[in-house]
Amino acid sequence: MTNAHDTTSNSKPPADGAVHGAALDWPRLFATRAGRMGASEIRELLKLLDQPDVISFAGGIPDPALFPADAFAAALTGALSGDDQGAALQYSVSEGYRPLRDWLVTRMASLGIDCEADNILITSGSQQALDYLGKLLLSPGDTALVGWPTYLGALQAFNAYEPRYDRLTPLGNRTPQDYRETALTNGGAVKFAYTSADFANPTGETLPESARKKVLDLAEELDIAVIEDAAYQSLRYDGDEVPPLLALDIARNGSIGATRTIYCGSFSKTLAPGLRVGWVCAAKPVITKLVLMKQAADLHSATLNQMAIHRVASDGFEAQLGRIRTTYRARRDAMLASLERHMPEGVRWTRPDGGMFIWVTLPEHLDGAALLAESLETERVAFVPGKAFFADGSGHNTIRLSFSRADEETIEEGIARLGRVVGGG
């Protein structure tokens, strides 16, 4: 009987507690979409962060020393006393906490985005916004336009809705007709272009205004949506701000009601990721549908967290931005200087104006994943191989370095180690 699945017996298990049922054939019960949910390299790598002798440039993770922990403690204590007490722990509306949405209306206005509270949905981080937008827009076989490379988490979020990917090349030579026909041939339609325009994960690069306009041009010609992932937008260390695509879309079409750009913001990189608070800003028909979707999917984001974020943001968002920009700017500068010192000939890298990442292109004969294995063994330094960020499986000779978690001294030591690995590779 052991390990035999007996569907008719109602007998008690053997007294020794031995397993007498076999495991189910779960994959038979899973939806087709489950086939596209795999473990990510980033996830496995996050586990390495806890090993004390590894210098990690892997995770795109804020430095916890920069979290306004005291402000959060005060905000939470405040929300749990006085008038807010009951509401802070209670169910709340799916749209999100109204004072936070009102604060965001003002914040968006400062970015050139004129909107109302009804244009804003609070999400559990911008990752949830990407999941919901995939869910809202993608039927199986539809096409999503993404960069080569692009944010791995966006691909993971969209994968659940079984799209195909095509390459978003706003400055390239593809015609709208070509995109449209390729999508049709593959059994779907082009639904959106996804882009992280500021200090993108993984490259750290920023789209200039001219390129943003070309993305909007292409989206208009294809009559598709644009998903603007603005997770890193507030982390600018040099140069002038470039208007968000949503601001350019509003300038072009007169009001947010006539735009096609869906802006996804996050407090994860500015205040704290552990509270899971982000937002979507878009035309009302999109928000209305997303609110229904959120109600069905998790009712609402945690009430107390939204109240805490609102209090902390209202009291000192700009001051907090100033603090983190100063720290991260110095780390970026340190990493760029260390790369100059330690990288051998034939290695190229981006010089980002903000964000958390530098993108390194190695000589063609090197493989990022093999280099990581070697690097962890010989020099104890971690990074993310770039291949996972490419929807087409290319990019074997690229790696992503994050400068957000390590101080300047550690960055110099870690890049020196990495230089030895690359030089010996």
Next chain:
Amino acid sequence: MTNAHDTTSNSKPPADGAVHGAALDWPRLFATRAGRMGASEIRELLKLLDQPDVISFAGGIPDPALFPADAFAAALTGALSGDDQGAALQYSVSEGYRPLRDWLVTRMASLGIDCEADNILITSGSQQALDYLGKLLLSPGDTALVGWPTYLGALQAFNAYEPRYDRLTPLGNRTPQDYRETALTNGGAVKFAYTSADFANPTGETLPESARKKVLDLAEELDIAVIEDAAYQSLRYDGDEVPPLLALDIARNGSIGATRTIYCGSFSKTLAPGLRVGWVCAAKPVITKLVLMKQAADLHSATLNQMAIHRVASDGFEAQLGRIRTTYRARRDAMLASLERHMPEGVRWTRPDGGMFIWVTLPEHLDGAALLAESLETERVAFVPGKAFFADGSGHNTIRLSFSRADEETIEEGIARLGRVVGGG
């Protein structure tokens, strides 16, 4: 030019700020699943709760006076000081906070469910668990077995994955072959049976052990999963506990690894809903896939919230259960007594051993929705029409009453008012 969508012009908007772009045809871009996302009656009704002269028996919402707000304030302050400070605001693993999962292992053991931390995923409320399970198991056209009536939020969560529903009648006369063939005829397969076995929303009823075993029998014969929604399980006011389906499944098959039951728990009804913390307990192949899904969908539930729940639950979960049971038991008794006093002939209702709801069946000629409209206008008392809980659109003459939010005096007054409406209807 006003209201004309001009896809070639890059001109600035008119100085008066008039809209010159038309709204997009968003439904054309939406996925087919979006067609099944509609506004819910419960959602609209929740808005009525804020009107001070309405006595509401509508929302299934805990009494905020019962939230352990001081314990949460202490737990949050504790998590934001000392060793946990950085971690409390930082990204964390998708599985959930390990000490909370370990606490849940002990809690599940007390319910007859022998499991390990790897059998548990922390979710943002059990609503998110239902969404994820729909996503994991349902391809479009697949069949989900649900009660007539069943939890409306489960239907809303599953709807996004475009299933059809068939009626779960564990004590009925449908054969497995009949279920299977009907599913096939409709272009899919039966994937799971969903049931809330304890003090179900909306009926308040509890499945006896014999009926639970019949659900497992049917699931075994169909070789499908069982989703056990245990959101109200801890709210028992009378009688002995009935083993969860997962405990019966383990007893039958020897270990959780050989079970087909996926248990969804929640802290929303016991500690506080506003923190959005629930859990799934199931065989590891299910948890492994759900962890990947959660990583792609929102990375993880809020770290701080999991820490706070862990501290508050560790310090006094049973004491909190004692408090809320005493209060809700008295309210249930008051509502049952008031119904006896005020309901006219021909009205029937359930007598739940726990939970938050009493389910009322009105005479055939009455319609719950029409009665609500009348009730709000004439007597200012709110409830939920029962029809929304039926996947087949039946149940016009049923209504759901919640006794969780009102004190005994208000319950007597509200049911007296309701009796007048029903009697005049």
